[in-house]
Amino acid sequence: DASIAGTFGRVMGWADKYRTLKVRTNADTPADAKKARELGAEGIGLCRTEHMFFEADRIAAFREMICSDTVEERKAALAKIEPMQQGDFEALYEALEGNPVTIRFLDPPLHEFVPTEEEDIKKLADAQGKTVDQIKAIIASLHEFNPMMGHRGCRLAVTYPEIAEMQTKAIIKAAINVKKNHPDWTVKPEIMIPLVGDVKELKFVKKVVVETADAEIAAAGSDLSYEVGTMIEIPRAALTADDIAKEADFFCFGTNDLTQMTYGFSRDDAGKFLGAYYDAKIFESDPFAKLDQTGVGKLMKMAIDLGKPVNSKLHCGICGEHGGDPTSVEFCHEIGLDYVSCSPFRVPIARLAAAQAAIKNK
Numbered sequence: 001d002a003s004i005a006g007t008f009g010r011v012m013g014w015a016d017k018y019r020t021l022k023v024r025t026n027a028d029t030p031a032d033a034k035k036a037r038e039l040g041a042e043g044i045g046l047c048r049t050e051h052m053f054f055e056a057d058r059i060a061a062f063r064e065m066i067c068s069d070t071v072e073e074r075k076a077a078l079a080k081i082e083p084m085q086q087g088d089f090e091a092l093y094e095a096l097e098g099n100p101v102t103i104r105f106l107d108p109p110l111h112e113f114v115p116t117e118e119e120d121i122k123k124l125a126d127a128q129g130k131t132v133d134q135i136k137a138i139i140a141s142l143h144e145f146n147p148m149m150g151h152r153g154c155r156l157a158v159t160y161p162e163i164a165e166m167q168t169k170a171i172i173k174a175a176i177n178v179k180k181n182h183p184d185w186t187v188k189p190e191i192m193i194p195l196v197g198d199v200k201e202l203k204f205v206k207k208v209v210v211e212t213a214d215a216e217i218a219a220a221g222s223d224l225s226y227e228v229g230t231m232i233e234i235p236r237a238a239l240t241a242d243d244i245a246k247e248a249d250f251f252c253f254g255t256n257d258l259t260q261m262t263y264g265f266s267r268d269d270a271g272k273f274l275g276a277y278y279d280a281k282i283f284e285s286d287p288f289a290k291l292d293q294t295g296v297g298k299l300m301k302m303a304i305d306l307g308k309p310v311n312s313k314l315h316c317g318i319c320g321e322h323g324g325d326p327t328s329v330e331f332c333h334e335i336g337l338d339y340v341s342c343s344p345f346r347v348p349i350a351r352l353a354a355a356q357a358a359i360k361n362k
């Protein structure tokens with residue numbers, strides 16, 4: 001009711017007066033983005049674009065792309081998705097009203113997109129002019145024993161630069177349109193490359209982004225500017241953050257994967273044995289929920305300490321689940337992150353935790 005809303009607003013206002021850490025949200029739909037804005041989010045820290053690929057029309061085109069034989073065919077399939085993605089991004093920029101929006105390139109392993117039902121395989125075969133057996137052979141060739149450490153993230157953009165090209169076009173065209181409609185807003189896309197472990201991966205994908213984005217901006221006669229940054233979610237990225245910072249406008253810590261890869265625990269399966277770890281007093285809490293400050297956190301601190309001296313403009317955030325956990329937020333404040341990004345309903349908790357961290361560390 002109104003009095004609760006009033007009290008909530010007053011308490012949040014006090015928190016905002018003290019905190020220095022910005023609070024963004026992880027959102028990939030305008031509805032989530034709007035909800036998060038109502039709860040005080042100051043931007044989108046992570047838009048997972050893969051969520052936009054699973055709608056029927058897009059998944060069909062993406063499957064065609066996977067099963068194509070040539071770059072031209074792949075580009076033609078992706079061209080069907082581009083205007084839909086552009087619409088997705090325009091809606092997000094509109095919902096954010098000039099606040100920052102970080103859009104991450106496609107991340108999940110390829111095999112998640114291939115059809116499993118006979119009927120869908122047959123449909124794909126017909127669309128591609130191939131036999132069912134040919135499609136099944138392509139699907140079999142994509143099988144991975146350990147997909148979360150496999151063909152995903154920036155590795156997809158290295159194998160298929162045309163995916164990065166299509167997503168860049170959609171991001172930039174959307175931003176140009178929204179900027180035109182709202183000249184008073186700051187519309188500056190932050191393009192984020194996932195799963196980078198070597199600066200050369202980032203350089204490779206960034207080249208595709210810059211060439212594509214600059215061509216679109218020039219063709220539109222626009223003065224749009226944009227940033228290209230990276231997730232830090234592989235231990236090697238943290239360990240070589242000085243090299244990576246030379247190529248990145250921002251770092252965003254993907255502590256879900258960073259926890260997985262630092263411990264060597266599968267984020268999907270660790271729950272099956274963590275109970276025994278609590279009983280044995282090896283762990284007090286789930287490292288996927290509460291940031292492991294001594295190991296994973298040390299890598300984050302190392303990355304910031306290595307990165308900032310070589311790139312004074314580098315801005316850093318976190319978008320793993322830990323971004324909405326109070327003690328993890330306090331740690332993020334202490335190591336000098338600029339923002340935390342969490343799911344919409346965790347935004348108020350993050351604002352409070354950020355204020356408490358600022359007061360405690362005064």
Ligand code: PEP
Nearest residue numbers: 233254255256257319320
């Ligand atoms: C992460 O790894 O922490 C992250 C935010 O990305 P995702 O959960 O999509 O892998």
Ligand code: MG
Nearest residue numbers: 233254256257
């Ligand atoms: Mg990740």
